[in-house]
Amino acid sequence: MGIAGLSLxxxxxxxxxxxxxxxxxxxxxxxxxxxxxxxxxxxxxxxxGTTRADCAPGGACWVFVKARFGxxxxxxxxxxxxxxxxxxxxxxxxxxxxxxxxxxxxxxxxGIAALVILPPLGIWLLAGGFGLRPIETREWGGLMLTLxxxxxxxxxxxxxxxxxxxxxxxxLRVIRLISVLFIEFWRGVPIIAVIFLASLLLPLILPGxxxxxxxxxxxxxxxxxxxAYMAEAVRGGLQALPPGQREAATALGLTYWKAxxxxxxxxxxxxxxxxxxxEFIALVKNTTLVLVVSILDLLGIAQASLADPAWxxxxxxxxVFSGSIYWLICFALSRWSRHLEMMGRRQHR
Amino acid sequence: xxxxxxxxxxxxxxxxxxxxxxxxxxSPTLDAVKARGNIExxxxxxxPGFSFADDKGEWTGLDVDYCKALAAAVxxxxxxxxxxxxxxxxxxxxxxxxxxxxxxxxSTITFxxxxxxxxxxxxxxxxxxxxxxxxxxxNAKSAADLDGASVCVAAGSTEEKNASDWFLERNLKVxxxxxxxNDDAIAAYDAGRCDAYTAGVGALAGQRVKLKVPGDHIILxxxxxxxxxxxxxxWGDERWQLIVRWVLxxxxxxxxxxxxxxxxxxxxxxxxxSEVRRLLGAEGNFGAMMGLSNDWMYNVIKQVGNYGESFExxxxxGSTLKLExxxxxxxxxxxxxxxxxxx
Numbered sequence: 001m002g003i004a005g006l007s008l009x010x011x012x013x014x015x016x017x018x019x020x021x022x023x024x025x026x027x028x029x030x031x032x033x034x035x036x037x038x039x040x041x042x043x044x045x046x047x048x049g050t051t052r053a054d055c056a057p058g059g060a061c062w063v064f065v066k067a068r069f070g071x072x073x074x075x076x077x078x079x080x081x082x083x084x085x086x087x088x089x090x091x092x093x094x095x096x097x098x099x100x101x102x103x104x105x106x107x108x109x110x111g112i113a114a115l116v117i118l119p120p121l122g123i124w125l126l127a128g129g130f131g132l133r134p135i136e137t138r139e140w141g142g143l144m145l146t147l148x149x150x151x152x153x154x155x156x157x158x159x160x161x162x163x164x165x166x167x168x169x170x171x172l173r174v175i176r177l178i179s180v181l182f183i184e185f186w187r188g189v190p191i192i193a194v195i196f197l198a199s200l201l202l203p204l205i206l207p208g209x210x211x212x213x214x215x216x217x218x219x220x221x222x223x224x225x226x227x228a229y230m231a232e233a234v235r236g237g238l239q240a241l242p243p244g245q246r247e248a249a250t251a252l253g254l255t256y257w258k259a260x261x262x263x264x265x266x267x268x269x270x271x272x273x274x275x276x277x278x279e280f281i282a283l284v285k286n287t288t289l290v291l292v293v294s295i296l297d298l299l300g301i302a303q304a305s306l307a308d309p310a311w312x313x314x315x316x317x318x319x320v321f322s323g324s325i326y327w328l329i330c331f332a333l334s335r336w337s338r339h340l341e342m343m344g345r346r347q348h349r
Numbered sequence: 350x351x352x353x354x355x356x357x358x359x360x361x362x363x364x365x366x367x368x369x370x371x372x373x374x375x376s377p378t379l380d381a382v383k384a385r386g387n388i389e390x391x392x393x394x395x396x397p398g399f400s401f402a403d404d405k406g407e408w409t410g411l412d413v414d415y416c417k418a419l420a421a422a423v424x425x426x427x428x429x430x431x432x433x434x435x436x437x438x439x440x441x442x443x444x445x446x447x448x449x450x451x452x453x454x455x456s457t458i459t460f461x462x463x464x465x466x467x468x469x470x471x472x473x474x475x476x477x478x479x480x481x482x483x484x485x486x487x488n489a490k491s492a493a494d495l496d497g498a499s500v501c502v503a504a505g506s507t508e509e510k511n512a513s514d515w516f517l518e519r520n521l522k523v524x525x526x527x528x529x530x531n532d533d534a535i536a537a538y539d540a541g542r543c544d545a546y547t548a549g550v551g552a553l554a555g556q557r558v559k560l561k562v563p564g565d566h567i568i569l570x571x572x573x574x575x576x577x578x579x580x581x582x583x584w585g586d587e588r589w590q591l592i593v594r595w596v597l598x599x600x601x602x603x604x605x606x607x608x609x610x611x612x613x614x615x616x617x618x619x620x621x622x623s624e625v626r627r628l629l630g631a632e633g634n635f636g637a638m639m640g641l642s643n644d645w646m647y648n649v650i651k652q653v654g655n656y657g658e659s660f661e662x663x664x665x666x667g668s669t670l671k672l673e674x675x676x677x678x679x680x681x682x683x684x685x686x687x688x689x690x691x692x
Binding site for chain 1: 393394395396397398400401402403404406431433434435436438439442443445446447448555556558559561668669670
């Protein structure tokens with residue numbers, strides 16, 4: 001920061017006596033809040049050791065998080081198989097990166113290939129079978145499960161959402177009606193109720209009891225709700241486009257699907273990207289609701305580990321740690337969406 | 350002649366086997382458990398001492414121990430049990446819909462649950478009840494000694510109502526100090542603002558560990574409310590209910606009879622007590638009468654232990670919770686723990 005930057009900040013923070021006073025007051029409040037927090041979390045905290053007894057009173061006991069780190073990340077997933085979860089995560093990151101950084105001409109092809117190959121591959125790696133040791137979903141947990149639910153629920157939600165958003169704009173009455181009904185129904189039902197119904201009522205109604213996996217039911221339920229939200233986000237984008245776009249495309253002789261795929265959706269999705277990211281961030285946080293049906297995601301496993309008599313009373317540590325991870329994920333997502341927006345705007349010019 | 354004799358023996362043998370087959374009522378749950386190779390046990394999501402996963406992800410606790418005992422009895426191996434953690438909202442539906450074979454989940458036995466939920470409670474594995482935690486220095490031995498004391502409670506809780514009713518009925522002058530949350534109330538107690546804090550025995554044991562100096566506090570063993578807890582099964586399938594009930598009874602009987610995991614081999618080989626011999630399958634065929642092997646209880650005691658061993662290891666003196674037996678002591682030693690005889 002040069003001299004110019006410094007003087008700019010001085011002008012912003014202490015421009016007039018009134019702003020100066022406000023700045024000082026806010027600064028004091030921040031210090032007043034931050035000092036005990038930092039003292040608890042860093043200065044007086046205990047980092048090394050193996051049991052509760054090693055922890056000094058008055059500070060955070062990060063020994064607890066260290067001892068439980070494996071569980072916070074993977075739940076009860078067998079330790080010698082955890083590389084499978086790592087590999088699945090890496091593949092997804094790689095797939096996303098390849099799509100984003102590919103030359104524009106190849107981007108669509110790579111993206112579609114990733115969407116076709118990765119989801120089943122991920123499930124195979126995690127659940128096993130076909131040469132890998134099968135691992136029941138009840139052993140999945142922690143951050144891995146949070147990410148799994150978020151990614152797979154959005155894999156259901158995004159395509160469905162786009163379809164229903166288009167359906168809502170359709171000229172065919174039946175399709176419009178179905179879309180409106182779908183969106184309004186799923187938007188109107190509390191997520192927690194959907195998870196409950198999927199997890200508890202479905203097995204009572206369905207013959208044969210445990211037909212569909214418990215986790216799969218929760219993911220599908222979440223996916224359907226988020227699909228309705230996504231549909232509304234996409235509709236915003238569709239409605240922001242001037243009608244001339246479709247008219248021009250039709251005049252050029254493009255069919256409905258071609259016009260939609262080549263002209264309408266690329267523009268509409270770019271407009272609705274911030275709203276869609278919002279929904280995705282909300283989804284990441286809403287995954288914690290699966291706790292009501294005892295699926296132990298990051299928050300669930302943190303809460304469950306508080307019951308270990310060896311670690312009771314570690315509430316602050318458990319919640320601060322899991323909370324920071326949720327924050328990190330959501331913050332990274334929002335930065336990423338800003339970056340995409342900027343890229344989009346640059347291309348637009 | 351020989352042919353007729355043979356035929357007669359064959360008929361006799363056939364009718365005998367038919368008779369013994371008829372004695373065993375069909376048990377779809379047991380068949381499913383045997384086919385699956387493991388018991389599906391619904392447990393609490395996390396309750397100190399009763400059911401929780403340790404650092405290695407192994408489920409531990411008094412309720413978990415019961416599930417392991419059942420697996421040892423039914424499948425001969427205490428490890429052949431899988432745990433489904435259940436939240437308070439989903440515990441009944443998950444049992445009713447058949448996703449678990451039983452619940453061992455700190456659920457209080459009440460008339461209305463028994464009568465209206467389609468569930469049966471198979472005995473009591475923990476006598477829970479509301480009681481008080483006090484400082485050792487106060488010398489209080491029971492709730493009646495709390496005259497003139499102050500009690501920290503969460504405002505509007507069942508505990509608050511129970512406690513104030515109980516003291517009012519007995520004309521004891523006890524100051525009830527209200528707090529917004531349980532955590533605030535226990536923190537205030539720890540800070541010395543009240544002489545006592547009240548909750549269930551099991552909950553207090555878990556909370557005592559969190560206090561600054563846990564050893565300075567005692568939990569009064571005589572509770573003021575009655576909330577017995579035990580394993581739960583669905584209606585129907587009487588034979589499965591029989592097994593669930595008598596495995597628990599067997600663990601209690603073993604403690605009564607002095608059979609422990611350490612001496613079970615010796616007891617089985619040389620005990621002269623015929624109830625011990627029947628329990629361990631050295632005499633009679635009690636296991637077979639339920640469709641299990643006759644060494645069902647031998648496996649339980651050998652692999653999990655008797656009730657007392659289980660209690661001490663999970664919530665008792667051998668654990669961090671250091672809970673006294675109290676009502677969960679055998680009836681012959683002043684507690685309420687009881688089992689009908691193995692005859």
